[in-house]
Amino acid sequence: MPGTKADESVRRGQIRDAAYEIAAESGVRAITIRDVAERAGLSPGLILFHYGSKEQLVLDVLGWVLETTTALNIGPEIAAIKQPGERLLALLRQEMERIAGEPRRIRLFFEFWSAGLWDPAIGTRMQAELDRYREAFRPMAEAVLRADPALFPGVTPAGLAAVVVSFIKGCAVQSLIEPELDIREFISAAEGLLAQLSRTDGVRSRVKRITRSGSPNPARSISRRTSTPHRDKRGSPGST
Amino acid sequence: MPGTKADESVRRGQIRDAAYEIAAESGVRAITIRDVAERAGLSPGLILFHYGSKEQLVLDVLGWVLETTTALNIGPEIAAIKQPGERLLALLRQEMERIAGEPRRIRLFFEFWSAGLWDPAIGTRMQAELDRYREAFRPMAEAVLRADPALFPGVTPAGLAAVVVSFIKGCAVQSLIEPELDIREFISAAEGLLAQLSRTDGVRSRVKRITRSGSPNPARSISRRTSTPHRDKRGSPGST
DNA sequence: TCAGATATTGAACGGATGGTCAACAGAAAC
C-alpha cells in the first residue's frame, strides 16, 4: 500500500531490512538505492529522504550486522570452569561453533571488513567493534597469565587475547571458504595440535630464544615459486 | 612515447603493472579502464584490445598477486628438523613472519578473496590457490599424525593442515587490522597458549567427549547483546 | 617506396548509479 505515511523509525527499519536482505543475498556492493526501494515497496526518493545518503544506509546495515554478530556471551557453564586454560578453551570452542553456525552473517561481516580497508567510515566502525570483541577476552586472558606468568614472557593480556581472537578469525575465514566444514573435526585437530606441540618439550626453550635474540631465522630465503608466466587463452588480443 | 608499437607480452605486463599499482593504492574496485590507461600512459581502447574485458585484466592482476603471495617454500633449515611437531611449528612461524612482512600484498589478497565470495571467476581461482596452499602443508601434517595417531581421533591430514592454515589466516587478518602488530609477541603468546592448554591435562578427555557424543554443550544459549537501537544524529530526515 | 597488416587512438554509445526536486497526497489543526 504505497503512499500511506508511516512513523520514521518504522520506515527506517523497513528500509534497513530490505538493504540487509539484498546484502545477504548478493553482497554489500549490490545495495543500490533503486533496488532497496523496490524491495521495500517504496520510491527511491524516500530512501534518501530518510537516510540522507547511501553511505548512511550502508553504515546502518553494518551496525545491524555488528549488533547481532560479534556478541560475546559468557554463559554460566563456562564461567563455572575453574582452570583458566580450560575456561578460555571452552569459550574459544563456543565462539567457533557459533560462527560456523551462521555463515551468512559472517560472510557479510568479512565483506564489510574488507570494505573498511578503504572506506574510513566503515573502517573505524569495524575497528571499534573488533577492539570491543578482543577486550571481552581480556579478563580471561589475564587469568591465564596470572596462573603461569613464566610461560608467557613479554606477553600482555591484550596480546594473548589478540591471539585467541585471531584463531577465531581464522576459523571464520575457513568456514567461509569451506562451507561444509566439519567444525568438530576442526576443533579436535586444533586441540590435538596444541597437545602435540607441547609434548615436543621444546616450547619453553623456543620462546626464550625468540624473546632474547629476536627472530631465530634471520635468513629470509623465501624464493618465489618458479612458474610459467600467466598464460590464458581467454583475453588474448584480436576479438572474435 | 605514446603511439609506438610494442610486443604483446610487454604491453600486457605494462598494463597489468599499472592495474596492480592502482589496486595496491586504492583497492581492487578502484581499477577502471580509464585510470589504468592513464597510469600506463596509454589509451583506454588499448587496454581492451589486449585484455578483451576488464574482468580478464582483474583476473590477470589476481594471478600476479597469487604468484607472489601464497608461495609456500620449505627451506633446508626447516626440512632438517627431526621432530614433526617442531618442524610444523617452524613452518608456521616462517609463514606468519612472511605474511606480516608484506601487508600490502596480503591486503590485496584478502580483498580479492572477499570479491570472490560473489564473483565466480575470482572465487574459483582463489579456491584453487588456497587448496594448493593447504595441500603444501599436508605432508608435514601427515608426519605429525603418524608420530602420535591416538592424539588426533578422527582427524585427517587434510583436516590438520586446514587448522594450521586457518591459524595463518587469522594472523594475516590480525596483521591487517593492527599494522604495527608485534609478530614476536604474537608468536610468543601463541606458543605459550598452546603449552598452557596442554598443561591442564584435559585435552585428551575433552577430545574424546567431542568425538563420542557430539557437541558437549548443546544448549546454545547465546543471547544477543542488549543495546539501544541504532541511533545516529547523522542521516536523520530533513536535509537541512 | 609502397602496400598490407596491425597496434593505437579517442570520441561516442548505452547503461547504471547516487542524488535532486517540483509536484502530489494524506493527516492534523483551525
Next chain:
DNA sequence: GTTTCTGTTGACCATCCGTTCAATATCTGA
C-alpha cells in the same frame, strides 16, 4: 471545509563506467 505541514513520488540530472569502432599511426615485407 480550508489551510498547513510533511511524508511520498517519480521523473530528471550529472557522472562514471565498460565497451565499441572508425580513423589513424606505425611497422613489416616485398
